[in-house]
Amino acid sequence: MSLSTLLSELFSGDETAAESPDTAPEGGENVPSVTVVHECRNCGTNVSAGTTQCPACEGDDIVTYSIE
Template structure:
């Protein structure tokens, strides 16, 4: 699922059939929300596939261009 679809689903309130990203404490994320939680998403920049934080190569398209999005 691409980041744009995830954000769209968040704003419309619809449920998705894929796993949602984990919320976590991240001391490197800068300012945090009042609850102190930030959502971190790792995504292939080439095809938009969500991947884990340990992933170095996209399983869908084999690109090594993985980006990290921090959502507060």
């Protein structure tokens, strides 16, 4: 899956089972914003932070990406 496809799916809001990415609170000026994405490696579904099994494909390979 390309990064542009991933990002468009993340921010489209079309999937009801997908979780929104977490964004770290901003602490002031010149502090970069960090977005954290928890995703199933098998199907690409976004899941919440504590998820151990994908609700869409039942895969158990969940990864976390931090995007600055």
